[in-house]
Amino acid sequence: MKINLRKTTELSLILQNIGENTAVLIKVSGRISHKTLVASSAYMKSGNKRIHLDISNTFGIDNIPEKCFENCIDLKKIDLPLKIREIGERAFCASGLTEIVIPQKVVRFYSGCFFECESLEKVSILSDVFFYEFDYVRKEGPFESCKSLKEAILPAKLYKIGARMFASCTSLKKINIPEKLSVFEFGAFMNCEELQNIKVGKDVIIIDDYAFSGCSGDITVDKENRKYSSYDGMLFDKGKERLLSVPAGKTLVTIPESVKIIGAGAFSDCRKIKEITIPNTVNEIECGAFCGCSQLENIHLPENIEVIESGLFNSCINLKNINLPEKIKLIEAGVFYNCTKLENLLIPESVEEVGESVFESCINLERIEIPQKIKYLRKKFFKGCQKLEKIHIPDSVKKIGHNIFEACIILKKVQLSENIRRISKYAFKDCVGIEEINLHEKIRKIRDGAFWGCVNLKNIKLPRKVTRISNHTFHGCENLEQISIPENLITIGKHAFEGCSGLKEIVIPEHVIRIEESAFKNCTSLKIVRIPESVRVIEENAFEGCDDLEVIYVPSSIKRCGNIKGMVKYNRKKGINIF
Numbered sequence: 001m002k003i004n005l006r007k008t009t010e011l012s013l014i015l016q017n018i019g020e021n022t023a024v025l026i027k028v029s030g031r032i033s034h035k036t037l038v039a040s041s042a043y044m045k046s047g048n049k050r051i052h053l054d055i056s057n058t059f060g061i062d063n064i065p066e067k068c069f070e071n072c073i074d075l076k077k078i079d080l081p082l083k084i085r086e087i088g089e090r091a092f093c094a095s096g097l098t099e100i101v102i103p104q105k106v107v108r109f110y111s112g113c114f115f116e117c118e119s120l121e122k123v124s125i126l127s128d129v130f131f132y133e134f135d136y137v138r139k140e141g142p143f144e145s146c147k148s149l150k151e152a153i154l155p156a157k158l159y160k161i162g163a164r165m166f167a168s169c170t171s172l173k174k175i176n177i178p179e180k181l182s183v184f185e186f187g188a189f190m191n192c193e194e195l196q197n198i199k200v201g202k203d204v205i206i207i208d209d210y211a212f213s214g215c216s217g218d219i220t221v222d223k224e225n226r227k228y229s230s231y232d233g234m235l236f237d238k239g240k241e242r243l244l245s246v247p248a249g250k251t252l253v254t255i256p257e258s259v260k261i262i263g264a265g266a267f268s269d270c271r272k273i274k275e276i277t278i279p280n281t282v283n284e285i286e287c288g289a290f291c292g293c294s295q296l297e298n299i300h301l302p303e304n305i306e307v308i309e310s311g312l313f314n315s316c317i318n319l320k321n322i323n324l325p326e327k328i329k330l331i332e333a334g335v336f337y338n339c340t341k342l343e344n345l346l347i348p349e350s351v352e353e354v355g356e357s358v359f360e361s362c363i364n365l366e367r368i369e370i371p372q373k374i375k376y377l378r379k380k381f382f383k384g385c386q387k388l389e390k391i392h393i394p395d396s397v398k399k400i401g402h403n404i405f406e407a408c409i410i411l412k413k414v415q416l417s418e419n420i421r422r423i424s425k426y427a428f429k430d431c432v433g434i435e436e437i438n439l440h441e442k443i444r445k446i447r448d449g450a451f452w453g454c455v456n457l458k459n460i461k462l463p464r465k466v467t468r469i470s471n472h473t474f475h476g477c478e479n480l481e482q483i484s485i486p487e488n489l490i491t492i493g494k495h496a497f498e499g500c501s502g503l504k505e506i507v508i509p510e511h512v513i514r515i516e517e518s519a520f521k522n523c524t525s526l527k528i529v530r531i532p533e534s535v536r537v538i539e540e541n542a543f544e545g546c547d548d549l550e551v552i553y554v555p556s557s558i559k560r561c562g563n564i565k566g567m568v569k570y571n572r573k574k575g576i577n578i579f
Helices: 008-016 034-041
Strands: 002-005 022-031 049-059 075-079 099-102 108-110 122-125 131-133 151-153 198-200 219-221 228-231 234-237 242-245 252-254 275-277 298-300 321-323 390-392 413-415 459-461 482-484 505-507 528-530 551-553
Touching: 002 008, 008 022, 008 034, 075 099, 219 234, 505 528
Parallel strands: 002 022, 022 049, 049 075, 099 122, 108 131, 122 151, 198 219, 252 275, 298 321, 390 413, 459 482, 528 551
Antiparallel strands: 219 228, 228 234, 234 242
């Protein structure tokens, strides 16, 4: 079906009345507004139409607004106005486009303008000079995750391929890299698994990190290039002192002895590589260099390495054995994140500082020794280490971070440093194997959710300097039977003991002045509660769902109190005695 439309205001009406399973070409001419475009998109999201929208002969707009055709899966092809200059953020994101021609006057792309167009097979860019706004952390590249894209035709005078431009275009096999191109920005072709024979021309002066990571094809560099070189399909600086990128298709790599630095992400997503030989000339390995090497089992690091940079072995799911050189002083964040087969690791005594999430999700890690020089174990350090049974934290450690042992499900014994003054937020959350924990008397604070979900914790004695039981501290500790509360306690926080169904009696000390919302909610075995004269405030629902509660002593000192009968589920057989 073909429809010629001169009154652009009727576009929405036409789209609205197109029948199911209909293929239609709609040619629009005359003045068109942004409002008309946005309104029309509402009728292209059903999934049962095949629409070719030709607006090439319209005028009145110089850009496609952000999110204008987002999720328009009925839109299979669009002919854009020839004078258009910008394509807005996520303008065609997740649309049904199968091909697109970018007019010559387009000078600006915004992040994710064609992101996840999974039916898009061919892109032709006619503009010689264009750039796009990009946020490395929160945004996507213009054609990122167009998983059906097989061919991209670039203009001859193009000088730059922008950050994550074609990242995760897993079917991309063919692309003409212009001879005048001078810049490959961060992740330009990252995870383009099928891309073969990447040619770096003589005029290229900048290749950012991860530009070709995850690409299986060899990289060749023009011999006249003054900044870069290639050897055995790998990318180096001109003097081969810095290794920049390794093709993802390699299984064995021997790094030349000229190399001193392995660059960021150099082996990133090399999912077939099994063996890497690193010469002793290497003295620096940058962040994420081996990230995603899922077949790598063993690796020997040179002795001159002093810093293990962030994410170095992130998601090396088969890594079992690794030596850490004796000169190492710093292990940065997420180095062994998700190394699921790592069982044991000796951290050298030279290590003085470690980052967050170093061993997070190492589900088979059984044993680790913490060096004596470390002062701070940062957040999520052991999170999700499901086979870690016991840990000794040396006296050098003064602070532990949030969620440090979260979901260490068989952890039974923790020996805390005598210098630790605070149990951090969610430190032992969901540590279902802990039955008892000894907290030394120097501890002053226990933060929110510290023991949340420790379902087998039976007994605990709180240090005498603790003045507040924080929100959710013992939430869900259903087998907690006994707790020794210090006399200095002032506040019992929100949901502090919620779901502690094994708790039968609670003695609230004389200095407590506040019991907060849902503090003892669903403590179903609680029978007697004695509230001292010091208490001034009891918030709503403090004792909601305490089905077995028989007696609650409420002093006259209370200035604000939620409805006690509302906080306590009334037992019609026995009644509840409120004094």
